[in-house]
Amino acid sequence: MSEPKRKRSSGQQSGPLLAARIINDALRKKSQGDLSDYNVIVKELCAREVDSVQLQRWLNGLRCCVSSMGHGCDKLVGATLQLSWAYRDETTVKAYTNYLTDLVAAHAEYMSPCVFMLLKRFVYDEERPEIHNELAFSRSMACLSHLLDLVPMGLHCVQQHLVSVCPYKGRQALSQEHFVRNCLLLADGFPSLLVDVIEILIEHLIKLDVDISKEDLEAELRQPNDCSMGVFQLEMEQGDGDTTDSGRAEAMTNIPAHKLDVCMNHMLKFIHKCSHYDNGEFHLDGGTLVFQALCKVFQKSLLMTHGTSHVQFVLFLACSTHQSFVEGFLHLLWAKAEDVSCSAVTRQAAAAYMASFVARAQYIALTTVKLCLDLMSEWILRYIQQCDSSARSIPDVNAHAVFFSIVQALMYIFLFRHKELLRMENAQGYLRSLQFERIVMCRLNPLKVCLSSVAEAFAAVTSKHEIVFCYTIIERNRRIVMPTTYMDDASNKAIHLGSFFPFDPYLLKQSLPWIEDKYVQWKDAIPDAFLAAEESSNTAESEPLAFPESPRTLAENQITLNLTPMSPTCMSPGFDRNSFT
Numbered sequence: 110m111s112e113p114k115r116k117r118s119s120g121q122q123s124g125p126l127l128a129a130r131i132i133n134d135a136l137r138k139k140s141q142g143d144l145s146d147y148n149v150i151v152k153e154l155c156a157r158e159v160d161s162v163q164l165q166r167w168l169n170g171l172r173c174c175v176s177s178m179g180h181g182c183d184k185l186v187g188a189t190l191q192l193s194w195a196y197r198d199e200t201t202v203k204a205y206t207n208y209l210t211d212l213v214a215a216h217a218e219y220m221s222p223c224v225f226m227l228l229k230r231f232v233y234d235e236e237r238p239e240i241h242n243e244l245a246f247s248r249s250m251a252c253l254s255h256l257l258d259l260v261p262m263g264l265h266c267v268q269q270h271l272v273s274v275c276p277y278k279g280r281q282a283l284s285q286e287h288f289v290r291n292c293l294l295l296a297d298g299f300p301s302l303l304v305d306v307i308e309i310l311i312e313h314l315i316k317l318d319v320d321i322s323k324e325d326l327e328a329e330l331r332q333p334n335d336c337s338m339g340v341f342q343l344e345m346e347q348g349d350g351d352t353t354d355s356g357r358a359e360a361m362t363n364i365p366a367h368k369l370d371v372c373m374n375h376m377l378k379f380i381h382k383c384s385h386y387d388n389g390e391f392h393l394d395g396g397t398l399v400f401q402a403l404c405k406v407f408q409k410s411l412l413m414t415h416g417t418s419h420v421q422f423v424l425f426l427a428c429s430t431h432q433s434f435v436e437g438f439l440h441l442l443w444a445k446a447e448d449v450s451c452s453a454v455t456r457q458a459a460a461a462y463m464a465s466f467v468a469r470a471q472y473i474a475l476t477t478v479k480l481c482l483d484l485m486s487e488w489i490l491r492y493i494q495q496c497d498s499s500a501r502s503i504p505d506v507n508a509h510a511v512f513f514s515i516v517q518a519l520m521y522i523f524l525f526r527h528k529e530l531l532r533m534e535n536a537q538g539y540l541r542s543l544q545f546e547r548i549v550m551c552r553l554n555p556l557k558v559c560l561s562s563v564a565e566a567f568a569a570v571t572s573k574h575e576i577v578f579c580y581t582i583i584e585r586n587r588r589i590v591m592p593t594t595y596m597d598d599a600s601n602k603a604i605h606l607g608s609f610f611p612f613d614p615y616l617l618k619q620s621l622p623w624i625e626d627k628y629v630q631w632k633d634a635i636p637d638a639f640l641a642a643e644e645s646s647n648t649a650e651s652e653p654l655a656f657p658e659s660p661r662t663l664a665e666n667q668i669t670l671n672l673t674p675m676s677p678t679c680m681s682p683g684f685d686r687n688s689f690t
Contacts, residue, residue, distance in 0.1 A: 125165075125166050125169035125170050125173070126170075126173075127166075127170070128166045128167055128169065128170025128171075129169075129170040129171075129173035129174055131146070131150070131170070132150060132170050132171060132173075132174045133173075133174055133177065134146060135147045135149070135150050136174065136177045136178070136182070139181075147184075147185065150167075150185065151184055151185055151188045153167070154167060154185075154188040154189060154191075154192065155188050155191065157193075161197050161198055161200070161201045164192070164194075164197070164201055164204075165200060165201055165204045168189075168201075168204040168205055168207075168208045169204055169208075171189065171208055171212075172207060172208050172211050175208075175211045175212050175214075175215045175216070176215050178212065178215070178216065179215075179216055180216075180218070186212070186219055186222070187222070189208070190222055190223065190226045192205070195230060195244065195245035195248045195249060196237075196241055196244065196245060202248055205252075206251070206252045206255060209223055209252060209255075209256065210255050210256065210259060213256055213259060213260055213263075214259055214260075217260060217262075220256065220260055220262075220263045220266055221266045221269075221270070223256060224253065224256065224263055224266040224267055224270055225266070225270045225273070225274075227249040227250075227252055227253045227256075228249075228253075228267065228270050228271060228274045229274050230245045230246055230248075230249035231246060231249070231271075231274060231287075231288055231291040231292065231295075232274055232276050232284060232287070232288050233276070233283055233284040233286075233287040233288070235280075235281065235283075235284065239283075242287065246287070246291050250291075250294065250295070250298070253267075253295075254298065257299065264299065264301060264302060267295075267299075267302060267305075268302070268305045271292065271305070271306070271309050272309055274288075275288065275309065275313050276288050278313075278316050278317055278320055278365075278368075281368075282364070282367050282368040282371055285317065285368045285371065285372050286368075286371040286372060286375065288313075289310055289313075289314075289372040289375045289376065290375045292306050292309065292310055293306070293310070293375060293376070293379045296379075297379070297382075297383075300398065303398060303399070303402050304401075304402040304405055304406070307399075307402045307403060307406055308402075308405070308406045308409065308410065310372075310376065311403075311406045311410055311411060311420060311423070312410050314369060314372055314373065314376070314420045315410065315411070315414050315417055315420055317365060317368050317369040317372065318369055318416070318417040318418060318419055318420045319414070319416035319417060320365045321363065321365045321366050321369060321418070322363075322365075323418060325363055325366075326361075326363055326366050326616050327616070329361065329362055329363055329366075330616060359618060360618075360619070361617065361618055361619075366616070366617060369419060369420075369617060370617040370618060370619045370620055371619060371620075373419060373420070373422070373423075373617055373620040374619050374620040374623075376423055377422070377423065377426050377620055377623035377624075378623070379399075380399055380403075380423060380426050380427050381426065381430075381623065383395040383396065383398065383399045384396035384399060384427070384430040384431075385430075391430060391431060393431070396427070396430050396431055396434070397434075399427055400427045400428070400430075400431075400434045400437065403423055403424050403427050404424075404437070404438065404441060407421075407424060407441075408441070408445075411424075412445070412455065412458055412459065412462070413454070413455060413458060415458065415609055417611075418613065418616070419615060419616070419617055421462075421611045421612065422612070422615055422623075422624055424438060425466070425469075425470065425612060425624065425627070426623055426624065426627070428466075428470065428472075429470070429472045429627045432474070432477075435470070435472070435473055435477060436477070438466070439463060439466070439467070439477070439481060442459045442460075442462050442463040442466070443459070443463060443481075443484060445458075445459035446459040446460045446463060446511070446515065447488060453510050453511055456511045456514070457510055457511060457514040460511070460514040460515050460517075460518045461514065461518065461609055461610060461611060462611050462612075463481065463518060464517070464518030464519075464521040464522055464610070465521070465610040465611045465612040465613070466611075466612055467481050467522045467525075467526070468521055468522050468524070468525035468526065468610075468612075468629065469525070469612040469613075469628055469629050470612075470627065470628075470629070471626075471627050471628060471629050472627055475526075475529050475530070475533070478522065478526050478529070478530070479530075479539070481522060482519060482522060482523065482543060483543075485515055485518060485519040485522075486519060486542075486543040486544060486548070488515060489512065489515055489516055489519065489548055490544060490547065490548070492512050493547070493548070493551045493552075493553065496509075496551075496552065496553060497551070497552065504552070504553045504554040504555075504557060504558055506558055509553055509558075512553065512555075513553075513555055513558045513559055516548060516555040516559060517555070517559040517560060517563055519543075519548070520559065520563050520564070520566075520567040521563055521610070523567065523570070524563070524566050524567060524570060525629060525631075527570055527574075531574060537576075540576050541576075545571060545576060545577040546577045549577060549579055549582060550582065554582070554586065554589075556568075556579055556582050556583055556586060557586040557589065564579070564583065565583070567579065568580055568583055614628075614630070615628070
């Protein structure tokens with residue numbers, strides 16, 4: 110019985126051994142200048158009809174010859190990297206994984222093309238069914254893990270090639286979703302890649318985000334027969350979106366928005382997963398790692414990108430997991446806003462982020478809100494004092510852009526948080542300490558320059574609670590002709606200070622549940638006087654929503670500054686100009 114077994118064993122080994130002899134002979138002849146046998150082997154490997162058994166023989170034979178496959182065998186190695194190995198049986202997959210492992214162990218220079226080949230399986234192949242794509246990814250991920258365990262320096266190759274395999278933004282949503290999900294699984298398996306993976310994905314999502322028409326997205330959320338609905342009303346009714354029977358929001362009909370929506374859903378889910386144990390308890394180490402990675406990417410890419418409406422909410426969710434993250438993010442923003450070595454545009458962007466974050470984040474404690482107001486007020490008062498003692502007190506938008514941005518941030522935060530502030534003990538005393546009157550009456554005249562809708566709302570709230578009376582200044586400003594800059598020689602429209610509000614309402618349906626319970630809607634912050642005005646407007650649809658105490662409507666043809674597209678929809682949905690006329 111033992112003799113037949115030995116014969117079968119010898120027969121099973123004959124295939125790989127024969128292939129090894131053929132390959133060795135071809136490589137020896139190649140070194141002597143004869144490429145005929147070498148090219149035959151390459152052609153054989155490139156043939157699509159090669160069956161799995163024959164492929165296993167070639168792969169096992171190649172393993173025996175890897176020591177001879179150094180520089181100069183790129184054509185042969187390239188042919189093996191083009192094989193459709195990931196869709197074959199387990200035996201073939203194991204043989205291929207072993208071959209790649211031996212190849213990289215013998216010749217580290219092949220690590221880069223091997224990693225690139227494996228990373229290409231992270232992208233959805235639209236010509237194959239989904240089950241094949243899932244199989245190819247899982248096997249490529251396992252093979253990549255083997256290679257990185259063998260050659261840890263291969264992580265650098267992953268960082269380099271992951272950017273090059275990013276799907277083009279025009280590809281279908283399934284391709285975008287699979288790439289984002291697979292990259293996050295990679296980061297989960299290799300924490301040292303976390304920062305690079307998040308940076309690559311954020312930059313990729315930014316491209317998707319800026320490709321979305323905000324007007325089209327808002328139109329999708331409106332009632333079909335109510336084309337006249339303003340942005341303010343849109344935010345008031347945003348929470349009434351349709352959902353499926355399972356509770357999950359329906360897919361967006363806006364194709365670019367749907368692509369971003371499914372990707373953001375994976376990103377936000379990953380942030381939550383890293384920040385919590387399976388039992389739901391907060392995971393400090395994991396949360397800190399993700400938060401630090403997001404802050405690094407924010408400073409490098411996101412802060413200076415002004416066309417995004419949704420990607421920045423990854424930080425909004427990350428900060429919600431722990432108070433220290435809130436303080437860390439605000440410290441980062443305020444350090445940028447007051448850093449004179451930064452450009453004015455960077456400082457304005459930081460102020461806008463700080464204002465929108467403090468106003469909209471429901472989880473920010475009132476003590477933190479007060480600290481931000483105190484910092485802004487103190488900075489503004491010092492700036493006013495410096496200007497009063499110099500000849501720089503002309504209200505020029507270009508010369509004092511940072512000042513006006515921080516004043517606008519102060520007013521914006523106050524508007525969203527004034528109800529909480531007024532419920533404090535000695536609320537009037539605290540609000541007087543902010544010296545709103547000194548700020549609005551200074552020679553730089555911020556109420557003239559700041560976004561008119563914010564100034565009007567601020568005037569209404571502060572007048573109602575007798576904190577400061579701004580309407581006299583606003584009326585006087587309407588009669589003042591200020592030094593202005595023009596958009597072009599043919600235009601006579603003055604550019605006032607504008608700003609974007611990065612954490613304006615989140616409009617993506619499927620990923621919204623990660624955000625909505627942590628978010629302050631304008632309808633929750635709107636003063637009682639405004640609600641009364643809204644109720645009266647419901648009984649007389651022809652009359653627009655107005656502030657009861659506002660003596661005059663806003664100026665027409667207002668144009669925002671260069672931070673955002675020149676469109677009324679770039680204003681905060683809580684401050685649509687039509688809501689104040």
